[in-house]
Amino acid sequence: MDLITKSRELLETGAVKAVIGFEAGRRGTVRPAFVREAAKASTLVFDERCTQNLAAYLTRREVKRMGRVAVAAAPDTLRALLQLMAERQVKEEEVLPLAVAADGTVTELPCAADVEAHLALQAKELKAADRELLAKLDAMSREERWAYWQKELSRCVKCYACRNACPMCYCAHCTMDCNRPQWVPVASHALGNLEYHMVRAMHLAGRCVECGDCGRACPVGIPVHLLAFHCQESVHAQFGQRAGTSAKLDYALSTFRPDDKETFIR
Amino acid sequence: MSFEPKITAFVCNWCTYAGADLTGTSRIKYQPNVRVLRLPCTGRIDFMLLAKAFARGADGIIVSGCHPNDCHYTSGNYHARRRWMVYRGLMDFMGIDTRRVTFSWVSAAEGARWAELVNEVTTTVRELGPYQDYKELALAGVE
Numbered sequence: 001m002d003l004i005t006k007s008r009e010l011l012e013t014g015a016v017k018a019v020i021g022f023e024a025g026r027r028g029t030v031r032p033a034f035v036r037e038a039a040k041a042s043t044l045v046f047d048e049r050c051t052q053n054l055a056a057y058l059t060r061r062e063v064k065r066m067g068r069v070a071v072a073a074a075p076d077t078l079r080a081l082l083q084l085m086a087e088r089q090v091k092e093e094e095v096l097p098l099a100v101a102a103d104g105t106v107t108e109l110p111c112a113a114d115v116e117a118h119l120a121l122q123a124k125e126l127k128a129a130d131r132e133l134l135a136k137l138d139a140m141s142r143e144e145r146w147a148y149w150q151k152e153l154s155r156c157v158k159c160y161a162c163r164n165a166c167p168m169c170y171c172a173h174c175t176m177d178c179n180r181p182q183w184v185p186v187a188s189h190a191l192g193n194l195e196y197h198m199v200r201a202m203h204l205a206g207r208c209v210e211c212g213d214c215g216r217a218c219p220v221g222i223p224v225h226l227l228a229f230h231c232q233e234s235v236h237a238q239f240g241q242r243a244g245t246s247a248k249l250d251y252a253l254s255t256f257r258p259d260d261k262e263t264f265i266r
Numbered sequence: 267m268s269f270e271p272k273i274t275a276f277v278c279n280w281c282t283y284a285g286a287d288l289t290g291t292s293r294i295k296y297q298p299n300v301r302v303l304r305l306p307c308t309g310r311i312d313f314m315l316l317a318k319a320f321a322r323g324a325d326g327i328i329v330s331g332c333h334p335n336d337c338h339y340t341s342g343n344y345h346a347r348r349r350w351m352v353y354r355g356l357m358d359f360m361g362i363d364t365r366r367v368t369f370s371w372v373s374a375a376e377g378a379r380w381a382e383l384v385n386e387v388t389t390t391v392r393e394l395g396p397y398q399d400y401k402e403l404a405l406a407g408v409e
Contacts, residue, residue, distance in 0.1 A: 137359070146361025146399055175314075183314050190406035195317050198360060202313055205352045227356070234355040239348070253352065256344035258334065262351050266370040266383070 003072055004041050006098060006106045010070055011038040016096055017067035020057055022050040032057070036066070046072050046100045053213040055080035055167035059089050070096040072106075075122045076211035078115050079244030080167035083209050085112055086249040089170060112247035119245070126229070130212065133223060134230075153193040155220040158186070162224045163200065165217035168207045175199055197227055205231035206252030209244035271325040271391040273300040273384070276311045278331035280338040281373045288377030296381035297388040300328065307331065309342030313353045316367065320400045326366045326391035328383065333371040343371070365390065366397060 001009075007019040023033035023043045030049045035041055055077045057063050071077065078097055084090040092112050099107045099118055109115045126134070137145060160176065163169045175183050176196060184199060185192030200214075208228040215225030235252045236242050238260070243249065277283045283304045289296065305311055308331030319327050329350070337343045350369050358364050368387050372380050 142358065142361050142363065144361075145359065149360050183318075191321055191403040194360070194403060195314075195321070198317060198356065199314060201356055202349075202353060205356075227359070230359045231352055231356055234352050238351055253348055254345065256341060256348050258344060260344070260347060260351070262347060264354060264364075264369060265347065265350070266368060 001106055002104045003046050003098065003100055003106050004044050006108075007035060007041040007044055007070065007072075008038045010096070011035070011041060015068070016070040018063075019044065019070045019072065019098075020054050020063075021072035022046060022052075034063075034066075044072065046104070050074065051213075051216065053077050053080055053165070053167050053211045055084060056165060056213070058084060058095055058167070059170040064094070068094055068096065070098050073097045073099055075099075075119060075124070076209060076213075077167075078109070078119055079124075079209040080211060082112060082115055082119070082247050083168065083207060083244045083249070084170075085247035086243075087168075087207070087251070092247070116246060124210070126210070127212070130223075130226065130229070134226060137226070149194070150190065152222045153197060154190065156188060156193040156197070156222055157220065158188045158193065158196065159219060161217040161219060162214035165213045166204070167211070167213075168204055168209070169200075175203070197224055200224070201227035201231050204228045206235040206239075206241070207243050208232040269392065269396060271299050271388060271394075271396070272323060273326045273328060273387055273391060274319040274324040275300050275302045275328040275330065275384075276305055276315060276319075277302055277328075277372075278308045278311075278338075278343075279304050279306050281332035281336060281371075282330040282380065284374035285372045285376050285380045288374065289380045290377075292377045294378060294381045296384045299388045299391075300384050307337065307339050307342035308346035309337075309339065311346060313349065316353075320362075320366075320397065321404055323401065323404075325394070325397045326368070326387055328368050328370065328387055330370045330372045330380075330383070333373055336373060361399075363394070363397070363399070365394060 010016045019035045021033055021044045022030040024045055025031040030045055053076055054071050081097055097109045097115055099109055109118055184195045210229055210232055212225040215223050218224055239252045241252055286302060311329055316327055331343050334343060354364055370383055
């Protein structure tokens, strides 16, 4: 069954109150759509242009108020959904993920176990461009890395698009908006930019599902997602767990093993 | 005038602070470049505090607490250790000089060790010179 037929059916039977998906935007783009009537289900599209991680909407109060929603989900959206469940931000019964296959057929994944099983079959791979950039950064000296990030971050205008696009950035009170004490300078300034992106990467360490939406959302094209990816890879390498693989996952940085291995503490 | 580094030390109340106290009562001399900030536990030492220390002009940082298994709150240092493991990697990835941040365990009985640690760190940072990279950030845009 394709997405439109499935959505129409779900809305007609009242199984869900809304379907979150994509519709055609202007000039050949797509934009997120919240379909609440069966008659409007025909506007839904799902193709390779639909890269935005729709899980970011699931923690929003106005979406929660709608009731049970279905979401047209790519693998990254499903990973984010599992992580949100692990963090107890979304309940299993609140969301009905609809996994859309390449040929357009839709699979309902009504419980977290189904999502886990579905994701286990999908390989998670970094994009070639990201892999290359990470390898390039890896080969640099520390001074070169500093210069690289300073140059990149100098374009940051602190629009917080990366934060807003991220499904894991859902705190009602964000450190960035905190005035007393003011942890990070508000203005777009070299120091504040560095600190902002450092704080964001650290707050995502062990929680990032590596969808890369923060980098895609950046209006000036800073590869901010690499910072979160780096922390995530370091958590995976050192503690052996990956966010977005299970709905019952302890946050890597709020748990520990007495025999965690490090080499730098004197 | 020769360069004298400013070292900020974030220490835990129960071990390293008491250890540093013991250094004093044992009349052990050590380099005077360190400013000690006492926090309840290494678990409270947020990475943002370290960023703030650099932003306010520190050339080097010491973060120190109880040895594993000795935490007053049972597991604060274990949690802190995990955070440092990730944070240190991120600092390096962003090009921050990790030689300027020293993580260590100093117990309340290790007065001599505290003196040794401070001396070592002061010497290292003195050789590295002022942390110009970070100081330039704070002054960026200020004529």
